[in-house]
Amino acid sequence: MDYSTLAAQLFLTGIFLSSLYILVTFGLTMIFGVMEIVNFAHAAFAVLGGYACLMAVTSLAIDPFLALLPVVVFMSLVGWLTFDFFARYTLDLGDSHVVIYYALLLIISNILALIYGLDYKFIPSTLGYTQLQLGAVKYPLIKALVALLSLASVAGLSLYLKFSVTGKRIRAVSQSKESAEIMGIDSLKIRRITWVIGIASAGLMGALVGLVNPFSPYAGTTYLIVAFSVAILGGMGSLFGTIVAGFIVGMAESLFSLILPSQISPVIAFVLIIVVLMIKPEGLFSRA
């Protein structure tokens, strides 16, 4: 295999990984920006989305890509309920909220484990192992589609945040809750919407991942760490930072997979977190 093909493969893998990481971190960083909550349970919602997609595919017998729509609707509902019955009350807890959200992660993971068991599940797809031919490089079609959908979702969300009225309100509350309230913005409503978007996007990411990788109820913890490293590197609360950091982390992981055995790869994300937090805790871009 010549180097240009190898480079192309690494690049594509990097894009693929980056797209997923950006999608999952988007919600995490949005929630932090608007509500100052570090949602440790974020990854659990992603896994939940994966199982939701599996259920949709098996019980409704539709193509998984079509199933994504009901999954997003379902996860939005989940987000709505969890906000009104749970998240809303944690807004005033201060630093100790991290513990409570970790408890939530455990609860969701273990409920899933009770229902579905611990073995790895896969979302079957009719696309199977079809490969795309891009010049001299072959790449699995399904991975390309997943990456495209992730990036499209992120683009869509970014546009929404930039141009829609609610999007602007969300950004306003993220910058300063008090000022936004003075301007007449209902911050509770905005927080609710932010939470719902965050959870729904996490679920979407989980479903997309499920199409490509087998997952189990506890798979969330791996994504959690990566999501945190992307969020911290990019700057918690900064959406642009998330996108940049997502690409950095995705590409880095793809590159490092050449040199390091796969068991060690999570260590990169961890070390990255530590280094960033020690040198520049606000990350690359502070809250926007």
Place this chain on the structure above:
Amino acid sequence: MQADESKRKQLIWVVGLFGLVALTLPMVDLPFSSYVMSVLTFAFIYTVLGQSWNLLGGWAKQFSLGHAAFFGLGAFATAFFCNLGLPAPVSLGLAGLMVAAISLPLGLICFSARGPYFTIITLAIAEILRIVFLWRPELSGSEGIIVPNNIFSGKVGIYYLTLVVAAASVGVAYWLARSNHGLALMAIGDDEEASAEIGIKVRNTKSSTLFISAGMGAVAGGAYGLFTQYLSPNDVFSINYSLDAIFVSIIGGIGHPFGPLVGALLFSILEETLNPLVPNAHLLVLGAILIAIMFLLPKGLVTLVTGSEHQGHVAGIKIKRRQVVNAP
């Protein structure tokens, strides 16, 4: 003061009774006493682990998600010293000191971050250790490490060891709560900047507390190793132990010397009864209990006995903004 006095007496009665039962248990040969002994042994191990977390998390509000690091290091260090031929108590002590020493450079890393970032950094360190130990068979043995038989082998020996260690940890927590060091910690927990301004050496206090915390956590891990006599990195460095420490402390009574003991008892009972039925079901129940406690009884179950103010200091969950933080 009247109410305080009677509450104190109540507490002393409860503790005394429990202590008596705990001490004499192995001597009574009831059919289920062996089972009760192992439940209590685990409870004592969790107590020590919880206390070690509680020092930082309960008073200084530094919520660590990485205490499994100390637990695992302590376990492996103890096994290492035992395998060199040193007697078990010596191994345990050495392991505690060694891990405490290791905590000093780790503290430099961790304490450069605050709040949720501190939590994330501690998690990162614990996970790095786990993966490194898993990856490197020189550290962890190709199939785990066996701890040789020692004077603590056998149910009764390990039971008394953990009982003594747990009691010691409660003693340390109690003593610390009344010392200047403890007051400094609580001040840091209340408001770090203000503490620095009035002259508290924040970094030093945190580091020295981490030293003690690491040593305690290591002893807990070492005791665990002496109990199970088999160690694997995925077990002892598992994030579950970090969680256990947190559960036990918050559910029992955050910031209270007896908190982890109460929490550990509940934890151990739930684990032993639920786990064989449905794996990890106890984590589900405990997660729910944790959330319930944080909303309903923020200072933990001990408040049922001591009243909603802990002795000496209200070390509960601080409510930002709307509510006033209770003063001692």
